[in-house]
Amino acid sequence: xxxxxxxxxxxxxxxxxxxxxxxxxxxxxxxxxxxxxxxxxxxxxxxxxxxxxxxxxxxxxxxxxxxxxxxxxxxxxxxxxxxxxxxxxxxxxxxxxxxxxxxxxxxxxxxxxxxxxxxxxxxxxxxxxxxxxxxxxxxxxxxxxxxxxxxxxxxxxxxxxxxxxxxxxxxxxxxxxxxxxxxxxxxxxxxxxxxxxxxxxxxxxxxxxxxxxxxxxxxxxxxxxxxxxxxxxxxxxxxxxxxxxxxxxxxxxxxxxxxxxxxxxxxxxxxxxxxxxxxxxxxxxxxxxxxxxxxxxxxxxxxxxxxxxxxxxxxxxxxxxxxxxxxxxxxxxxxxxxxxxxxxxxxxxxxxxx
Amino acid sequence: xxxxxxxxxxxxxxxxxxxxxxxxxxxxxxxxxxxxxxxxxxxxxxxxxxxxxxxxxxxxxxxxxxxxxxxxxxxxxxxxxxxxxxxxxxxxxxxxxxxxxxxxxxxxxxxxxxxxxxxxxxxxxxxxxxxxxxxxxxxxxxxxxxxxxxxxxxxxxxxxxxxxxxxxxxxxxxxxxxxxxxxxxxxxxxxxxxxxxxxxxxxxxxxxxxxxxxxxxxxxxxxxxxxxxxxxxxxxxxxxxxxxxxxxxxxxxxxxxxxxxxxxxxxxxxxxxxxxxxxxxxxxxxxxxxxxxxxxxxxxxxxxxxxxxxxxxxxxxxxxxxxxxxxxxxxxxxxxxxxxxxxxxxxxxxxxxx
DNA sequence: TTGTAAGCGTTATCAC
DNA sequence: GTGATAACGCTTACAA
Numbered sequence: 001x002x003x004x005x006x007x008x009x010x011x012x013x014x015x016x017x018x019x020x021x022x023x024x025x026x027x028x029x030x031x032x033x034x035x036x037x038x039x040x041x042x043x044x045x046x047x048x049x050x051x052x053x054x055x056x057x058x059x060x061x062x063x064x065x066x067x068x069x070x071x072x073x074x075x076x077x078x079x080x081x082x083x084x085x086x087x088x089x090x091x092x093x094x095x096x097x098x099x100x101x102x103x104x105x106x107x108x109x110x111x112x113x114x115x116x117x118x119x120x121x122x123x124x125x126x127x128x129x130x131x132x133x134x135x136x137x138x139x140x141x142x143x144x145x146x147x148x149x150x151x152x153x154x155x156x157x158x159x160x161x162x163x164x165x166x167x168x169x170x171x172x173x174x175x176x177x178x179x180x181x182x183x184x185x186x187x188x189x190x191x192x193x194x195x196x197x198x199x200x201x202x203x204x205x206x207x208x209x210x211x212x213x214x215x216x217x218x219x220x221x222x223x224x225x226x227x228x229x230x231x232x233x234x235x236x237x238x239x240x241x242x243x244x245x246x247x248x249x250x251x252x253x254x255x256x257x258x259x260x261x262x263x264x265x266x267x268x269x270x271x272x273x274x275x276x277x278x279x280x281x282x283x284x285x286x287x288x289x290x291x292x293x294x295x296x297x298x299x300x301x302x303x304x305x306x307x308x309x310x311x312x313x314x315x316x317x318x319x320x321x322x323x324x325x326x327x328x329x330x331x332x333x334x335x336x337x338x339x340x341x342x343x344x345x346x347x348x349x350x351x352x353x354x
Numbered sequence: 355x356x357x358x359x360x361x362x363x364x365x366x367x368x369x370x371x372x373x374x375x376x377x378x379x380x381x382x383x384x385x386x387x388x389x390x391x392x393x394x395x396x397x398x399x400x401x402x403x404x405x406x407x408x409x410x411x412x413x414x415x416x417x418x419x420x421x422x423x424x425x426x427x428x429x430x431x432x433x434x435x436x437x438x439x440x441x442x443x444x445x446x447x448x449x450x451x452x453x454x455x456x457x458x459x460x461x462x463x464x465x466x467x468x469x470x471x472x473x474x475x476x477x478x479x480x481x482x483x484x485x486x487x488x489x490x491x492x493x494x495x496x497x498x499x500x501x502x503x504x505x506x507x508x509x510x511x512x513x514x515x516x517x518x519x520x521x522x523x524x525x526x527x528x529x530x531x532x533x534x535x536x537x538x539x540x541x542x543x544x545x546x547x548x549x550x551x552x553x554x555x556x557x558x559x560x561x562x563x564x565x566x567x568x569x570x571x572x573x574x575x576x577x578x579x580x581x582x583x584x585x586x587x588x589x590x591x592x593x594x595x596x597x598x599x600x601x602x603x604x605x606x607x608x609x610x611x612x613x614x615x616x617x618x619x620x621x622x623x624x625x626x627x628x629x630x631x632x633x634x635x636x637x638x639x640x641x642x643x644x645x646x647x648x649x650x651x652x653x654x655x656x657x658x659x660x661x662x663x664x665x666x667x668x669x670x671x672x673x674x675x676x677x678x679x680x681x682x683x684x685x686x687x688x689x690x691x692x693x694x695x696x697x698x699x700x701x702x703x704x705x706x707x708x
Numbered sequence: 709t710t711g712t713a714a715g716c717g718t719t720a721t722c723a724c
Numbered sequence: 725g726t727g728a729t730a731a732c733g734c735t736t737a738c739a740a
Contacts, residue, residue: 029717040727047717053725075493076434077717080732095462098652101455108449108476112483117490120474128420129466129496136471243652272652277655298452298597298626299653302633383733394711399735406736409709431733434716 026071034056037065048073079141088325089119089137089145091130093211093233094241097269098297099314100289102150103169106318107146114326116143125211138164144325149173150211165328167321172213179324180338181317185214186223187342188310189221189266192292195308195345196262197225201290203234205253207258207270215266222264234260242265246273247280254281254289262290262351268297271307271344292352294343305349312343355426362463382423391419402427423691433495442489442679443473443499445484448595451623452651453504453668457523460672461500468680470497477549479594481507492518502506503527504565519682521675526567531680534672534692540566542574542664542697543620546646549662549699551579554708555644557588559607559614561624563595569620572648576618588614595620600627601634606641608635616705624653625661644705648697659703666697 034041041060048050054062065071073331081087090107092100104120111118118200119140123129136216137145144165149157151171158175168180196204206222209215215238226233235253246269253260254277261276265271269285271293278285285291285305291298296311320339388395393412401416405582408416419425433439444461446454459473465472473494484507491499498519503511505525512529522534550558560576563569569592580587589607593599600623607614609633615630619625625647630641639659641647647654650665662699674693682688 030719031717039365041717042719043726043729046726049719055725058725065557072493074434074717076430076495077732078719080428080430080434080716080734081720083732095459101450105449105476117473117475117487119471121471122459133471139426141430165691228719272656275656297652299651299656302626302629302653303656304658384735385733395734395738396712397710400710403735407709412710427728428733431716434718434732435734435736437716 023126028071030071030073032128033062033065033071036069038062054198061276067213083141084142085141086116087119087142088116088322089121089133089140089147091121091123091133091137091145091147093123093125093148093150094269095120095122097241097267097295099170099268099295099312102314103318103321106315107322110319110322119145123150125150126352143329146321146325148212151213154213163330165325167325167328169317169321170212170214172217176336179321179328180334181321181324182338183214183312183317183343184340185217185220186224188294189218189264190225191217191221191343191345192294192308192310193222193225193264195347196264196290196292196351197231199290201216201262201351202231203259203261204231204264205234206236206266207246207249207263207266207274208236208238208266209270210238212239215241217267239270241269243269243273243276246270247276248273250274250277250281254278254283260289261354262286263293265291265293267310268295268300271309272299275303275307285350286352286354290354292351296346301348303350304351308348308351309346310343311346313341316341377457382425384425384427386423387416387419387425390423391415401696416591437495438497439495440470441473441494441496441548442676443472443487443496443501444473445475445477445487445499445501445506447477447502449474449476449481451595451621453524453622453666455648455670457672457675460669461676464673464676471500477504479504492670494637497683500675500679502566502572505567508567511593519679519686521679521682523671524566524568526571530690533675533682533690535675535678536692536694537568537666537671539571539695540575540578542648543572543618544579545575545697545699546572546648546662546664547576547618548580550618550644550646550703550705551583551585553644553705555616555705556585557613557615558618559587559616560590560618560620561603561628562590562592562601562620563624564592565595566608568596572620593624595623595624597627597630600624601630602627604628604631605634608632608636608637614643615708616640616646617648619645622649622654622663625663626653629657629661639704644708646705650700654704656702659706662702662705663700664697665700667695 016082030041030044033044039062043058045063046054047059088111090104094100108118119142121133122138123133128152146169148170154171154173157173166178206219208219237249238251248275253343263274265274274291280287283289294310300307300309324337384395386396387398397412398416400408403412419456427582442465444458446453462472473496477483477487481504500521500523502524508525508527511527520532522532533537560573591603593603604627617628619628632643637643646662648664654663678691
């Protein structure tokens with residue numbers, strides 16, 4: 001793999017000129033280079049892969065030919081031959097969730113530095129799409145991929161092909177085969193709920209996503225904190241983690257005669273939906289109802305009052321996942337690692353002391 | 355191409371079962387299928403590509419073998435052979451810009467429906483990365499790609515390889531070779547500015563991105579509206595279209611003794627930055643300073659007061675771009691189309707009548 | 709309607 | 725240190 005990496009870096013340097021108009025008409029192959037340099041294709045390959053010894057003189061001749069022809073190796077052919085590619089996959093459930101957007105960005109950066117490109121796929125929390133994209137990962141010969149499976153799919157995952165390096169992020173999967181990068185969700189839910197309780201809220205409703213293992217864990221923390229204070233859950237819902245469902249559910253909740261004094265949401269899409277509902281009911285945050293959630297977003301600090309939340313270290317999660325992936329690519333037998341990161345409570349106006 | 359599409363759809367149906375553990379150990383090839391079915395590889399290929407005639411009986415035998423072996427064709431090998439793939443590219447400048455996130459989502463949906471997957475790349479407004487990803491598009495044999503180039507890169511684009519179908523989105527490029535899907539940015543800037551003027555604002559500052567052609571066009575509309583009302587630009591800045599730069603610039607602007615009474619921003623990242631700055635200065639929107647921008651985001655309607663803006667039909671832009679791309683893939687000689695879509699002014703509290 | 713075989717552009721094995 | 729050459733798994737003339 002190392003040679004591949006070096007290789008790519010070298011190329012992005014040497015052939016940074018764009019493809020001229022006529023390029024694909026006479027797209028030069030390794031044969032053309034060999035002919036011009038007066039060597040065999042094997043030698044050209046050796047020079048480019050710079051893993052075998054060649055005399056400096058032939059190396060130079062080859063490089064000249066390469067430059068002269070503006071040659072760039074055919075990645076597809078190479079991939080067919082070596083059954084690998086300088087590509088990694090990123091399979092997430094919802095690219096519109098700012099959490100995953102940030103992850104995507106971090107992964108892309110980390111991969112780019114190593115000369116890898118990223119095949120990014122959106123499963124929409126749909127197991128059928130997940131399946132098809134996992135197959136695609138295989139078919140595209142990715143070196144490995146980063147994945148946040150739905151609950152249903154995660155359960156199946158351990159039964160299947162383990163030959164391709166995988167790093168699971170965000171969600172627990174019951175397999176000892178894959179590396180994982182997770183948040184300590186129970187602690188996060190616990191901290192966030194404690195914060196509400198300490199600030200005087202008692203009738204705390206919970207809106208939880210129903211697609212991942214993340215939400216149930218955050219719920220566990222929520223329950224634990226409530227229990228420790230002899231409080232009962234005011235109400236709770238397990239719903240699709242989308243803005244619309246957050247809105248609908250919160251609206252119904254707030255229209256009841258007995259309202260909660262705080263809403264706990266398990267992700268930022270639900271937070272946004274709940275906030276819309278609160279606005280729709282012309283209620284005041286936090287006087288009528290407090291609102292807390294997860295993930296720092298563009299808007300969390302901009303709304304008035306700003307939202308109290310548990311911030312996840314998205315950049316770190318993305319980078320860590322990518323690094324674990326590259327480690328496993330380099331050494332597939334290495335025993336799996338699970339990295340658990342802590343969230344940070346950011347207390348703001350939406351849960352101010354009452 | 356049609357055959358490829360059908361092909362893929364067929365496969366995603368027939369082989370929806372996941373790869374079993376042992377799969378890659380004995381990853382069956384077309385040869386294995388041929389052997390089991392008692393036919394030649396050519397026949398297997400014909401059955402799978404269902405473009406040539408085969409007797410129903412052999413077709414059945416082949417399909418049985420395929421199912422029995424859990425065979426799935428090797429996309430890389432096929433791609434090497436036919437010099438094409440069921441993949442399209444999406445090269446955008448900043449995946450964290452909600453506009454592009456939405457586009458990405460729409461493109462992914464549209465592509466999925468046709469059995470294509472999407473290679474998504476983030477250039478970070480960096481011409482070097484753009485170049486490398488354009489090369490990658492070539493190297494990955496994508497069927498075509500959707501691209502929002504930086505100004506610098508867009509200028510070069512027409513000089514280069516035209517063999518691969520491209521659809522430009524969001525930004526004008528001076529080439530007659532590519533299809534484009536654009537917003538009527540001059541009109542949008544004009545409408546948004548007129549709206550401010552009608553509501554009584556006179557000292558209107560402008561924060562414009564410096565990476566794309568979009569911002570200068572919106573600026574033209576802004577200038578036109580001002581001129582028609584005998585107003586002078588209060589101040590204007592061309593800056594990198596990022597939250598941080600929006601914040602810094604707006605902060606400096608607001609700390610001057612003579613403050614604008616309205617800030618016009620050319621994209622939502624700048625809007626967010628400007629809003630942060632306004633909050634930082636403890637100023638009231640819109641009483642102290644109005645704020646308007648572009649693109650409907652999760653937060654635009656949630657902040658208080660909500661932001662007035664020009665909404666772009668992102669879903670439509672993404673779908674249209676993908677459709678144009680598929681049309682061009684099917685018929686590469688077809689004369690290029692430019693689709694210009696209108697934005698919608700959404701007037702809200704941040705620019706209320708004074 | 710079906711089979712044979714060439715070839716897509718690489719890399720890796722084996723000679724020399 | 726270098727060159728032939730056989731794969732990698734597929735599609736597609738061309739034959740039969």
